[in-house]
Amino acid sequence: MIRNYFKTAFRSFQKNRFFTAINLVGLTIGFTCCILMGLYIQNELSYDRFQQKGTRIARVVMAYSFGEKVNKGNYTSTKVAPVFKRNFPEVETAIRMYQATRIVKHEDKVFNEKKFMYADSTFFDMFSFRLLQGNKAIVLEGPNKVLLTETAARKYFGNTNPVGKTLYIAASQTPYLITGILQDCPENSQIKFDFLASFSSMGNIQEKTYWNANYTTYLLLKNEQSFASLQSKIPGFMKKEMADQPNTYVSFELEPFNRVHLYSPYPGFEPNNSITYIYIICAVALLILFIACFTYINLGTASSIERAKEVGVRKVLGADKSQIFWQHIGESLLLCFLSIIISLLLVLLALPWFNGLADKNIQLTAIFTPLNLAFLGSIWLLISFAGGSYPALVLSGFQPIKVLKGLFRNSSSGLLVRKSLIVFQFMISVFLIVATVVIQQQMQYIRNKNLGYQREHVLLFPLDQKMLENYPTIKTELKKNAGILSVARAVSDPTHIEGGYNMRSDEMPPNGQLSVTATPIDDGYVNTNGLQLVAGTNITEQDLLNADELKHPEDLVMQFILNEAAAKELGWTAKTAIGKKMFLGDDRPGYVKGVVKDFHFQSLHNTIQPLVLFPSSWSSQMMVKLDGNHLSQTIAAIGEQWKKMVPHRPFEYRFMDDAFNQLYESENRLAKVLSVFAGIAIVLACLGLFGLSSFSAQQRIKEIGIRKVLGASLVQIVTILSKEFILLSLIAFILAFPIGWWAVNLWLQDFSYRITIHWSLFALTGIATILLALVTVAFRAAKAALANPVKSLRTE
Numbered sequence: 013m014i015r016n017y018f019k020t021a022f023r024s025f026q027k028n029r030f031f032t033a034i035n036l037v038g039l040t041i042g043f044t045c046c047i048l049m050g051l052y053i054q055n056e057l058s059y060d061r062f063q064q065k066g067t068r069i070a071r072v073v074m075a076y077s078f079g080e081k082v083n084k085g086n087y088t089s090t091k092v093a094p095v096f097k098r099n100f101p102e103v104e105t106a107i108r109m110y111q112a113t114r115i116v117k118h119e120d121k122v123f124n125e126k127k128f129m130y131a132d133s134t135f136f137d138m139f140s141f142r143l144l145q146g147n148k149a150i151v152l153e154g155p156n157k158v159l160l161t162e163t164a165a166r167k168y169f170g171n172t173n174p175v176g177k178t179l180y181i182a183a184s185q186t187p188y189l190i191t192g193i194l195q196d197c198p199e200n201s202q203i204k205f206d207f208l209a210s211f212s213s214m215g216n217i218q219e220k221t222y223w224n225a226n227y228t229t230y231l232l233l234k235n236e237q238s239f240a241s242l243q244s245k246i247p248g249f250m251k252k253e254m255a256d257q258p259n260t261y262v263s264f265e266l267e268p269f270n271r272v273h274l275y276s277p278y279p280g281f282e283p284n285n286s287i288t289y290i291y292i293i294c295a296v297a298l299l300i301l302f303i304a305c306f307t308y309i310n311l312g313t314a315s316s317i318e319r320a321k322e323v324g325v326r327k328v329l330g331a332d333k334s335q336i337f338w339q340h341i342g343e344s345l346l347l348c349f350l351s352i353i354i355s356l357l358l359v360l361l362a363l364p365w366f367n368g369l370a371d372k373n374i375q376l377t378a379i380f381t382p383l384n385l386a387f388l389g390s391i392w393l394l395i396s397f398a399g400g401s402y403p404a405l406v407l408s409g410f411q412p413i414k415v416l417k418g419l420f421r422n423s424s425s426g427l428l429v430r431k432s433l434i435v436f437q438f439m440i441s442v443f444l445i446v447a448t449v450v451i452q453q454q455m456q457y458i459r460n461k462n463l464g465y466q467r468e469h470v471l472l473f474p475l476d477q478k479m480l481e482n483y484p485t486i487k488t489e490l491k492k493n494a495g496i497l498s499v500a501r502a503v504s505d506p507t508h509i510e511g512g513y514n515m516r517s518d519e520m521p522p523n524g525q526l527s528v529t530a531t532p533i534d535d536g537y538v539n540t541n542g543l544q545l546v547a548g549t550n551i552t553e554q555d556l557l558n559a560d561e562l563k564h565p566e567d568l569v570m571q572f573i574l575n576e577a578a579a580k581e582l583g584w585t586a587k588t589a590i591g592k593k594m595f596l597g598d599d600r601p602g603y604v605k606g607v608v609k610d611f612h613f614q615s616l617h618n619t620i621q622p623l624v625l626f627p628s629s630w631s632s633q634m635m636v637k638l639d640g641n642h643l644s645q646t647i648a649a650i651g652e653q654w655k656k657m658v659p660h661r662p663f664e665y666r667f668m669d670d671a672f673n674q675l676y677e678s679e680n681r682l683a684k685v686l687s688v689f690a691g692i693a694i695v696l697a698c699l700g701l702f703g704l705s706s707f708s709a710q711q712r713i714k715e716i717g718i719r720k721v722l723g724a725s726l727v728q729i730v731t732i733l734s735k736e737f738i739l740l741s742l743i744a745f746i747l748a749f750p751i752g753w754w755a756v757n758l759w760l761q762d763f764s765y766r767i768t769i770h771w772s773l774f775a776l777t778g779i780a781t782i783l784l785a786l787v788t789v790a791f792r793a794a795k796a797a798l799a800n801p802v803k804s805l806r807t808e
Contacts, residue, residue: 034703035308036351038696039395042304043355045689046391048366049297051374052685054384056290059200059273064140067236068104069269072096072229073278074222077261078514078525084265085510086278088229091219092264093132095253096231100245102238107132108211109203109228111281113474115661116207117180118168124474124662125164128181129205129281130214138232139203145175146192152210158188161196164206181209183478183660188213199373202273202282222253222262225512228280230269239266259525260514283674288759289682292447296686299440300693301395306433307700308344308399344400348392369684371677431740434704437697438744438781439751444690445777446752447759450769451683454760457767458676464611465506466542469638470668471647472505475631479658483634486657487536490636493653495646497639500536501631506543507672509613515624517582518593528578529613529621530596532628538573538608540637546576547586548606551627555605559627570602570626576610578622596624615675616765635668698788705737705789726794733793734786741785745778 060066072092075084093106114128136148143151144162151159158179165174178187188209197204233239243266250263267276274287360376367374378384479486480501487499504510513530520526535551537543555571572594574582579589586607593603610620638646647665654663673680716729724732752774760766 030706031311031703032347034699035311035347036354038304038307038699039348039351039399040354040358041692041696042301043352043391044358044362045300045692046297047355047359047379047388048362049293049685049689050384050387051378052366052370052372053290053294053297054378055200055372055374056274056285060202060270062140062198062201063269065138065232066270067268068233068238069138070231070233070239070242070266071269071272071276071280072231073265073267074225075261075263075265076512076527078259078527081527082261083512083527084278085225085512086228086267086276086280087225088227088264089222089224090227091222092229093231094219096229099249100242102233102242102245103231104234105134105137105232107134107138107230109135109230109281110211110214110226111205111228114182114207115476116168117185118177121168122660122662123167124664125206127204127206128209129203129207130209130211132211135208138230141197142195144193144195145173151191152208155210155212155215156186156188157191157210157213159192159194159208160190161194161206163196165193183476185660186213202280202284204282231266239268242266283677285678288762289678292682293685296444296689296693299444300689300696301391303437303440303693303696303700305395305399306437307696307703308347308395310430310433310700311703341397341400345392345396348396348399352388352392369681369688371681430704434701434737434740435744435747437700438741438785439748441690441694441697442745442748442777442781443752443755444686444693445781446748446774447756448683448686448690449773449777450756450760450767451679451686453767453773454763455676455679455683457765458616461612461616461765463506464543464609466637467507467668467672469640469643470505470540471636471638471650471665472668472671473634473636473665475501475634476661478660479634480629480631482657483631486634489653489657490650493646493649495639495642495649497637498536498540499637500534500540500635501633502531502533502537502635503630503632504531504613505633505635505668505671506541506611506613507668508615508675509623513597513624515578515594515596515622518595519583526581526622528581528624530624530626532630533573533625534627534631537625537635538606540635543611544609545606546609548573548590548604550606551625556627556629560629570596570600571605572596572602573606573608573625574604575608575620575623577620578624579604579607581622596626602626612765616763619764694784698784701737701785701788702791705733705793708733708736730790730793734789737789738782738786741782742778745781749774749778 063069071086072088073084073086074088074092075082077083088108090108093108096103097106108131110130112128112130113124113126116123116125116128131152133150133152135152136143143159146159151157158181160168160174168174168179169177174190175192177190179190180186181188194208231242233242246265247263254260254262267278272280273282273284274290276284278284356379359379363374363376366372379388475483483501490496490499509529509531511529511531513528514525515528515530516524516526533551535553535556538545538550551571551573559570574589576586579586582589582592582594584592589604589607591603593601595601608625612620613623614621636650651663654661712733716733719729719732753769756769760769
């Protein structure tokens with residue numbers, strides 16, 4: 013019986029090649045998109061699941077305030093971990109970690125390694141990274157010990173076992189003993205490194221202060237219930253700890269480790285994603301599958317008229333209702349199975365492209381896990397029955413006598429279902445078009461917005477201690493290059509400045525404090541980055557010398573540059589701020605020397621906050637402004653100078669534009685993915701519409717012949733055949749309008765600076781959708797209108 017069902021199914025496919033092809037293409041595209049996006053979603057949801065104790069690990073977030081506003085961040089001081097371990101019984105283990113860029117040297121191999129991590133010796137008591145060689149208990153005991161991943165070991169030592177050998181780290185060429193080899197960090201880990209060194213190598217093991225927050229603290233709790241218990245104790249404990257600073261608020265919050273990647277607003281060692289974006293991508297995947305499924309249902313019910321006599325004959329020959337039903341379910345199962353097989357082949361071909369689009373490294377083997385195969389099988393059965401049941405019920409319900417006498421007519425309920433599905437398909441398409449256009453417009457707005465600084469043609473170089481000592485010479489030599497306009501150094505470039513400080517003016521009471529962001533700069537920072545002074549003057553080289561704490565331990569006087577927001581917060585205008593006395597941090601006195609126009613020193617998700625720029629010899633990067641002409645030649649010339657000035661460090665740089673784009677990595681990825689799959693959804697909707705319009709034209713072929721004989725023109729016939737579908741597209745647009753408006757406005761709320769959505773966007777989208785539907789339907793209608801009426805009427 014089953015064999016006969018499949019034989020009949022193949023014959024039906026051959027007989028109805030056109031509609032079978034449309035269904036096969038539609039389902040294949042739908043399954044392919046779903047599999048690709050499903051792999052992406054699964055990869056994102058799998059982050060850190062390999063950590064065996066992940067449900068008991070907490071990341072510590074610092075909350076602090078010097079006034080009314082509470083600032084939060086995921087960096088803490090070295091004091092937090094040991095203090096929490098001693099004072100809270102809920103804490104089983106506490107570790108500190110620090111990520112840095114380090115120069116690593118072995119013989120003639122020298123590389124600037126960006127994934128160099130420091131961690132406490134109890135690292136392996138908490139995390140489940142696999143140690144291939146070495147003893148977990150002692151590999152990070154004591155200073156100047158380092159572990160290498162397999163990839164790093166091969167990079168420096170080839171196939172030789174490096175354990176027991178030495179690497180020279182940083183500009184100081186400090187020897188580090190290699191004590192073990194680690195398996196490479198999994199791709200789906202928020203902690204990734206190539207080198208893991210002992211935390212004591214840094215020397216930062218003192219417990220003097222809760223400030224100097226540059227480190228990440230993780231706690232391993234006794235059990236999952238300890239999260240609530242520990243969190244409730246921390247505020248009271250910290251109130252006692254900070255009793256000597258009554259005007260300063262410091263506390264800590266706990267983030268479940270497994271939720272950091274998708275739920276935390278604070279980035280970690282790797283960029284976070286957003287659970288909202290995962291929901292969006294999941295919704296797009298389902299919507300595309302719905303469109304493919306609706307096309308299948310529509311064509312199945314529409315073609316039921318063509319198969320009415322076949323069903324009538326089968327019933328006369330003894331086939332009952334259930335046999336007719338299962339015969340067509342069998343066809344649906346077979347068609348969906350073929351679609352899935354072709355989809356898997358397409359996924360194999362498309363996966364490298366998709367990995368590039370989504371910035372992933374997903375392997376094809378991820379599909380063939382038992383769980384994924386079971387899920388794929390479930391989708392196959394669900395779509396087969398969902399897409400095949402309604403047409404099967406329609407066909408199995410035909411009355412053979414009426415069918416064979418030619419009295420059968422398509423039911424009004426069937427027409428209503430088909431029209432409803434067309435409307436729903438185009439609703440989805442309109443919604444995806446609107447969402448894609450809004451996201452693209454917002455990203456274009458971000459790229460084109462005047463941020464208050466110049467990021468074009470600026471190179472960023474990391475600075476180490478050796479370079480800082482030789483910085484005046486490096487700066488002088490670089491400025492001899494005609495293609496270089498200026499050189500500066502600082503802790504942060506203007507794309508992203510962090511660092512919480514307390515500040516008070518001389519006019520405020522001694523216990524008055526204001527929370528600000530502050531960063532050290534040099535005398536070239538303002539000009540190199542194109543900041544606009546609205547009052548006062550820039551910092552000078554003499555100001556840098558006066559701000560040197562080593563040279564002026566007793567009589568230190570600093571000069572500050574405020575942004576307009578900071579001046580306003582202190583109750584000053586830009587002009588009246590000049591010369592005002594203020595104190596920064598631990599009561600470092602100084603005077604306001606200049607005020608710069610507000611600029612966006614963080615992403616456009618945030619409003620512009622008070623900012624203080626102050627002179628300091630402390631820097632971690634150098635900025636080189638190029639004139640924009642002959643970029644490649646200028647960079648090559650810098651490379652030659654670099655070999656002479658900085659022989660200990662590889663010539664590595666990045667553009668400030670890239671640093672800026674990194675702020676919107678998740679949004680750019682979403683925009684690219686949504687653009688591609690929104691286009692696919694539109695193609696699927698049009699494919700379904702083309703199939704239905706073809707069927708409609710085929711059903712009305714005699715009517716068209718009669719109208720042509722009676723003198724109807726081509727335009728009149730095309731209009732008659734198209735107007736119903738155009739009306740359905742218009743209804744779809746009207747229904748999609750409020751949903752799209754609500755959804756895109758909800759997404760835009762996450763940005764403090766955003767585009768204004770104009771009604772014209774929806775109007776143009778609606779016009780484009782209707783025109784697309786018109787072209788799709790008119791093409792098939794015109795073909796029917798141009799047919800010879802004699803052929804369609806010769807049997808009459």
